[in-house]
Amino acid sequence: MLGYAVRRVSGAVAVLLIMSAVVYVLFFLMPANPAQLVCGIKACTPDRLALISHSLGLDEPLYLQYWHFLVGLFAGRDYSTGPSIVHCAAPCLGYSFQYTEPVLQIIGERLPVSGSLVIGAAILWLSLGIGIGVLSALRRGRWLDHVVNAIVLGGLAVPIFITGLMALMIVCVWLQWMPFPTWVPFDEDPVLWAQNLVLPWIVLALTTMPVYVRMSRAGMLETLAEDHIRTARAYGLPERQVIGRHALRGALSPLITLAALDIAGILTSSVLTETVFGLPGLGQMTVQAVRNVDLPVVVGLVLLIGFVIVVCNTIADLLYAAVDKRVSVQ
C-alpha cells in the first residue's frame, strides 16, 4: 500500500510539472504578443506595454521565463507596476495588471461563493443520487425503476444552463416564490445565504445526479448477484443488514472515484451555474477574465483547477485502493 501511494503521488507531481509547462508555453509563448494580451484591449499605452513586457520577462529566453514562473510558485516574485514594486507572495500564480492584484488573491475572494455552491450541491446529489439508485435497484423492473430510468435519461439530456434558466423562469418569474438569487456571505447572514443558494443547489444537484443514480443502481444490482450476498442471506441475516452492511459497501466503492472527480470537475459546471444565476464565484470570474483577455488570471485559474483535479484524482485512487485491496496489489 505504501509503495503504491509513493508511486501514485510521485506520478501526480510529474503530471503537474508537465501540465504547468504546457499551460505556460501555450498561453505566454503562443500568442503573437502576450504583453498586449496581458495589458488588455482597453487603456493600453505604449509605456505600459513596455513595462508589462519587461515585468513578465518576455525579453528573456524561454526556459528562464518558465523557471521564474516556477520560482514564483514556490518562493514568490516581484512585479513592477511602474512607480512601485508589488510583491506576489508564494505560491504566486501571477499578477493581474487589470485588477492590480495578485491572481491568487482574486481567486481567494471568489472562492467562498463557488465553495458554498459545490458543497451544498454535493451533499444533495450524493444523498439523493445514491438513495434513488439503490432504491431503484431494489425495486428492479417495478414502476419506480421505470420512472427513475426515464427521469435519468431526461436529466442527462438537459444541460445545466437550460435547467437553471427554466428554474429561474418558473420559480422566480411565474410563481414568484423567491427573488432572483444574489450572493450573501455566510458570516453575514446564514439564513439568507442558504435561501439564496437553494435554487442553484437544487439545479446543480439535479444535473449531476443522474450518473450517480445509474452507477449506484448498476453497482447494487451487480453486488446483489454475488455469492457473498447469497451466503449472507442463507445465514438468515435480516434483509436490512444484508443490504446495509454487505451490499452497499461493494456497490458504492466505485462512486468514490466518481465523486472525487466530480467535485473537482464541478468547477467546470460552476462556470455555467454561476453565469445563469449571476453568482460572483470563480466560474463567473473565469468568464470575465476571458472577456477582458486578462491572461494571468486565465492561466492562474487553469493551473489551479488542474492542480485541484490532479490532487482529487490522486486522493480518489488512494481511497479506492484503501477500500479495495486488489487495486494496490496488481
Add this chain to the structure above:
Amino acid sequence: MTAPSEARPGFRVFAGRFRTDRAAVFGAVVAGLLVLLAVFAPVLTAIEGQDIASFHSDLVDSARGGVPLGPLGGISGQHWLGVEPQTGRDLFARIAQGAQISLLVAVCATVVQVFLGVTVGLAAGLGSKLVDTVLTRLADIALAFPVIIFSLALLTIVPDAFPRPLLLALVIGVLGWGGTARISRAQTLSLRTRDFVAAARLSGAGGFRIARREILPGLAAPVITYAALLLPTNVITEAALSFVGVGVRPPTSSWGQMLSTATTWFRSDVMYVLIPAVMVFLTVLSFTLVGEGVRVALDPRTTRLTRKAG
C-alpha cells in the same frame, strides 16, 4: 470477422434489434428531422420567405423595450417561430442556422475524439509497458480535465480570423479523447492475446499491420457505441461554450448564444427562451436515445441502463 459476407448478417441482426427498440426509433426519427433541418436550412428559410439577417423593426414594440408584437413572441405565417426581440430578426432562420452549427461542431468534434482516442488506445494497448503507463496517465488527465474551462482559456488566445466552428470542433475534440482511448486500450489488450493475433504475428506481420488489420476491426463495436454517446455530450459542450460567450461570433447564430441573450428577456418574451432551450433538449435527447439504442443493439448482454457506458 471482417469478410463482407459475414458482416452483412451482423448488420441485419443489429438493425433488427434497433428497430424493435421504440425509444431508439423515436430518437432516430427526431434526430433525422434535425439533420434535415440543418442540411436544408437555407432552403427552408427561403420557403418561409425570410432571411437570417434582415431587421424588422416594425415587428417589435419599441415602447416596451423591443418585445415582439403579437402573441407568443410574434409567431405567424410569415415568421414560423416569431422574431427576435429588439432586432426583429426571423427566429426560424436563426434556429435553423443554429442547428447547422450545433450538428457540424458536434459531429466534427466526435470524429476528432474517436480518431485520437483510437490511435492512443491502440498505441497503449500494443506498445511497451512504459508507453502504456504514460498514455494511460495522459488519458486519465484528459478525462478529468475541465473541458469548458480549458476551452474558454484556449478560445481567448486564438485570433478571430480562425474559423470559429472549426476551432470549436478542434478544441472539443482534442480535449475529449480520454474515454475513447480508455475503451480502445482495454479492448486492444483483450484482443492481442487472441489466437488470430498470434497467428498474424507468427506469419511475420509487423506491429502496424497487426494494429490495422487484426485489432482495429475488433474495436469497431465498443468505439461506435461510445461515440454515439459522445455526440450528444459534444452538442451540450458547444451550446455551453456559446452560452458563456466564446462560441461562434455574431452575426452567425447558435442556440447557446441565443439562450445567453434570452436571459435578459425571460420576463417579457418567454418564447425566445423556450425555443432554443427545446431545440438543445430535443437534439441531446434524440441523439442520446439513438446512442442507447446502438449500445443495446450491439451488445445484447447489457440490458438498458444497467451500466454506464465507458
